[in-house]
Amino acid sequence: MNRPNNWLRGAIACCALVLVACGSGTRSADGPKSGTLRMAFVYATTSQNPFQEMALGAAAGAADAGDIDLTETAPPGINGPQEVSQFQAAVRTARDGIAMETLTPDLFVRPLQQAAAAGVPLATVDTVPPAGTKVGLYVGNDNTELGRSLATEIIKQIPVGTTGEVVLGNDIPGLDLLSQRLEGMKAVLQEQRPTLTVLGPFDTGSEPTDNYNKWNNTVKAHPNAVAYLGAGASDAVSLALIQKNTGRRLLVGSCDPDSQALAAVKDGYAAALASPEHWLKGYIAIRLLAEHARTGKPLTEGWWNPGGLIINAANIDEIIARQQNDQSRRQWFADAAARQLAAPADYLRPLSEAK
Incomplete structure (x- = not known):
């Protein structure tokens, strides 16, 4: 009569040992x-x-x-x-x-x-x-604040009383965090440069090729805008390439320390990046x-x-060095x-x- 119980106890003990051996450590609940x-x-x-x-x-x-x-x-x-x-x-x-x-x-x-x-x-x-x-x-x-900090940096290059368009681009329409960044940008522009007309945000696409094509079309539709501001990682990269391809110089601001975006700041194709770190x-x-x-x-x-962190001409070399590896x-x-x-x-x- 005791043999089944002994066998069962042995099986349970073996299972417990297997579980301990397979586990990554021990912890109570x-x-x-x-x-x-x-x-x-x-x-x-x-x-x-x-x-x-x-x-x-x-x-x-x-x-x-x-x-x-x-x-x-x-x-x-x-x-x-x-x-x-x-x-x-x-x-x-x-x-x-x-x-x-x-x-x-x-x-x-x-x-x-x-x-x-x-x-x-x-x-x-x-x-x-x-x-x-x-x-x-x-x-x-705080994505609203991130957007505000980018716009605050950009308007240093836009004199008070300037008229014209500022074009906003949204890589992923409907994504709250990007919408919040754009709301922050728009609020600063309206508060501190009320003579500007803020357009968008236009859908500029997230993946790099789509982003370039959409920004290219947007710049063609608004060729004389005072500034072009994006909320995502690909925007400064695309806008820098557009400048290289056309020989024009645009006032550009965007987010994220993509290596190509950093190169755009270094080469003068982007005035500033707001890094969410x-x-x-x-x-x-x-x-x-x-x-x-x-x-x-x-x-x-x-x-x-x-x-977050504003990346501009003053600290670009430091940030490029930071991003090496x-x-x-x-x-x-x-x-x-x-x-x-x-x-x-x-x-x-x-x-x-x-x-």
């Missing part, structure tokens, strides 16, 4: 974890600079936190359904935390709900978590998730705004990252205020 953490960064596309920067920052955050098996995954082009599938795969393996960035947040309502229900710690990066998902941590910019966002998100897993303390909640980025951002992680209250606001 709410306690700290030892051993290798299994985490992931899931993002919109590998094809564009903003998302590449976030992924580099996430990798550096994992390296600095130590003993993290970080999976980074994204579609080769913007593809919301494919990214959802990649996120769902990460939920099955990256049980210690997932940072997620997307350009299609509406597709992630249910996947994020399911991940939270499964007990996976979550943070969204760059895009505010969609309503109803119970994601409590968002690491992203994407690298720092990926870094901070992974470090906060890792701290939660290691210590067992509640995951930081709220909107963590790491700030992974190590140069890590060295440049080291002080800012340490300062922010040491004083969370200085960078946190209620999630409801994110914009």
Whole structure:
């Protein structure tokens, strides 16, 4: 009579040993974890600079936190359904935390709900978590302020009383964060240069070829505009190429430190870039998730705004040097990252205020 019970106890013990051997570490449901953490960064596309920067920052955050098996995954082009599938795969393996960035947040309502229900710690990066998902941590910019800072820099080259058109371009119409940047630009132009006529924003496309073609058509339709301002990563690149192809000089401002956009500032084809400092966002998100897993303390909640940076002729050489490789980025951002992680209250606001 005792043999079946002994066999059952032995089988349970073997299964427990297998589970421990296969696990990456040990942690009670709410306690700290030892051993290798299994985490992931899931993002919109590998094809564009903003998302590449976030992924580099996430990798550096994992390296600095130590003993993290970080999976980074994204579609080769913007593809919301494919990214959802990649996120769902990460939920099955990256049980210690997932940072997620997307350009299609509406597709992630249910996947994020399911991940939270499964007990996976979550943070969204760059895009505010969609309503109803119970994601409590968002690491992203004040995009309205980012747009205002770009317009404030550009109008230094537009005398008070100037008349004419300023053309605005939106890489992804309907994406809130880009709309917020453009709202910030428009507000400054209307407040400080009310004699200008602000046009747009026009759809300028996200992928590089589409962006160039749409900006080319827009410039042809408005050839005498005082300035051309974009909200995304490809805009300065496209507008610089248009200038090279036509021999004209335009007043251009855009966002993101794409290497070609930096070259445009260096060569005088773009007056300024407003960098959302994407690298720092990926870094901070992974470090906060890792701290939660290691210590067992509640995951930081709220909107963590790491700030932005205006790139112009005064600091272009420094930023080009910063962007040379992974190590140069890590060295440049080291002080800012340490300062922010040491004083969370200085960078946190209620999630409801994110914009």
